[in-house]
Amino acid sequence: MSRQALFVVGLAVVLRVGLFPFAENKHGDAPMRALIAERMVLDPASAAVPRTYCQFGPLHTTLMRPFIALDRFAPRSSRYLSLLAGIAVFFPFLAFARRLIGSFGGADAAGREPAATDRRAELAAFALAVSPLHIQASTTASSEALYLLLWVLALERLLAGIATGRLRTFALAGLCASLAAVTRYDAWIALPLVVVAAWLFSSRSPGKSGQGAPMGGLAIFAATAAIFPAAWLLWGARAGGDPLFFAHYISNDHAGLAATASAHYGALLGRVRQVGVWSLAFVAAMTLPGLLLAATVLVRRWRELPSEIWIVVVAALGPPALYLGRGLVFQSFEPLARFALVPGALLLPLAAAAIPLPRARAFRVATFAAGALFSVAVWLVATIGRERIWAGAESMGALTRLDGEDRALATHLRSVRPPGAPVMIEPFSFAEIGIAHAAGIPWTESVTLIVTREPRATMRESMLTTGAAYIVGYDRPGGWPERLPDWPRRGGRRFGHWIVVDRTGL
Numbered sequence: 001m002s003r004q005a006l007f008v009v010g011l012a013v014v015l016r017v018g019l020f021p022f023a024e025n026k027h028g029d030a031p032m033r034a035l036i037a038e039r040m041v042l043d044p045a046s047a048a049v050p051r052t053y054c055q056f057g058p059l060h061t062t063l064m065r066p067f068i069a070l071d072r073f074a075p076r077s078s079r080y081l082s083l084l085a086g087i088a089v090f091f092p093f094l095a096f097a098r099r100l101i102g103s104f105g106g107a108d109a110a111g112r113e114p115a116a117t118d119r120r121a122e123l124a125a126f127a128l129a130v131s132p133l134h135i136q137a138s139t140t141a142s143s144e145a146l147y148l149l150l151w152v153l154a155l156e157r158l159l160a161g162i163a164t165g166r167l168r169t170f171a172l173a174g175l176c177a178s179l180a181a182v183t184r185y186d187a188w189i190a191l192p193l194v195v196v197a198a199w200l201f202s203s204r205s206p207g208k209s210g211q212g213a214p215m216g217g218l219a220i221f222a223a224t225a226a227i228f229p230a231a232w233l234l235w236g237a238r239a240g241g242d243p244l245f246f247a248h249y250i251s252n253d254h255a256g257l258a259a260t261a262s263a264h265y266g267a268l269l270g271r272v273r274q275v276g277v278w279s280l281a282f283v284a285a286m287t288l289p290g291l292l293l294a295a296t297v298l299v300r301r302w303r304e305l306p307s308e309i310w311i312v313v314v315a316a317l318g319p320p321a322l323y324l325g326r327g328l329v330f331q332s333f334e335p336l337a338r339f340a341l342v343p344g345a346l347l348l349p350l351a352a353a354a355i356p357l358p359r360a361r362a363f364r365v366a367t368f369a370a371g372a373l374f375s376v377a378v379w380l381v382a383t384i385g386r387e388r389i390w391a392g393a394e395s396m397g398a399l400t401r402l403d404g405e406d407r408a409l410a411t412h413l414r415s416v417r418p419p420g421a422p423v424m425i426e427p428f429s430f431a432e433i434g435i436a437h438a439a440g441i442p443w444t445e446s447v448t449l450i451v452t453r454e455p456r457a458t459m460r461e462s463m464l465t466t467g468a469a470y471i472v473g474y475d476r477p478g479g480w481p482e483r484l485p486d487w488p489r490r491g492g493r494r495f496g497h498w499i500v501v502d503r504t505g506l
Helices: 003-022 030-042 044-048 058-070 075-088 090-104 114-129 132-139 144-164 167-181 186-204 215-225 227-240 245-265 267-300 307-330 337-353 357-383 404-416 431-438 459-466
Strands: 423-425 470-474 493-495 498-502
Touching: 003 075, 003 090, 003 114, 003 132, 030 044, 030 058, 030 075, 030 431, 058 075, 058 144, 075 090, 075 132, 075 144, 075 431, 090 114, 090 144, 090 307, 090 337, 114 267, 114 337, 114 357, 132 144, 132 267, 132 337, 132 357, 144 167, 144 186, 144 215, 144 307, 144 337, 167 186, 167 215, 167 227, 186 215, 186 307, 215 227, 227 245, 245 267, 267 307, 267 337, 267 357, 307 337, 404 431, 404 470, 404 493, 404 498, 423 431, 423 459, 459 470
Parallel strands: 423 470
Antiparallel strands: 470 498, 493 498
């Protein structure tokens, strides 16, 4: 590994390890994944029930369990896996970028020379190192860091298999893709598209004299990639009768989120918002220079792109294109910033290929500055002049932290709640999930996650029927403190807008 590559990896380590102590599980289902993994550590038998994993792929939470068991449910323990995956990805990513850029060359005559290819691959890795979304994914319990690692390994080995024709390389690529598919379901959309793209485009690659990907190799890749998804479907069918329970959960969840957004913004503005969220999300994933350069290559040089790049473009943009289509046509999908991380990362080698090497230093400076300024900007949008953080802004930055009032509430509950005491926290912008995780309240003792998200007619009845030892309401128009007639008007501990009432206070 060259000195420049070591510098890039070192920068990635410094940024991620440096921000790790300050990051908290807030966005991207990170706290819910942590709660699921914690439950499986507390009750190992629950791991044998597919529905325990909710809508999530089983691999990520399964791999989190050893870290949680070692660190006794400290909030940071759920994030160790992401940190390791977020650092480890740079080694296969450099190989992936070299292979992709080597097939295409660069912005000068020496573009296909090994030294030039290596330098551009290092520029692509540099852009990933300072990517706000990848830093966030590497420091929280979201699944994107692990998914990107597995998907980069799969695509790099698939391209190697196409280049060499070695069947064992196709099999290894398929195994990595199969693991990716039980980490995130985006792969279930991308994998069939990748196989079709490899079959259609590989024979068109310049300089290959019509030699395409071996059909036997692609068949092995497809069959190997299907192993774990097929096993997951079979397990779901045998255990619960519905092999697609997770897909129904995801569809209903996104349809509900999209309906709420549509009701708030209206049909036309809601569709414009969809495009805006996706655009900002790709900036968060690639930084603005990376996005602009990659888009320039795709628009201006699409006729000369080799098959390797088309395969990766299909793998990257297939899922978000489907999501955007659902959002624009049916308004049944709510875009989230993290969905752009993996597609954006896979396209970074295209951006690096467009950079004249004499301007490499300017690209690094611009990319670093753009990533830092973007993270600061979304943090300001999320916090300045608002009572609560706007999740759509902060979820795009490098660092995510609980709101101050949420953190104070979690600290209080962690210090006063006896072991086994259930807590009922009013659902408000899904904040109760992050609070429960930060407070050390297991999933099975969080009433709104396992019993009901709505209280009974009174606080007393809610406590009696749910067993809640604490009820926490959010002081706002229409919130529990206003709706429940026996809410103590002067009692309870207050943390910002949160009010805590325990059983002894009634």
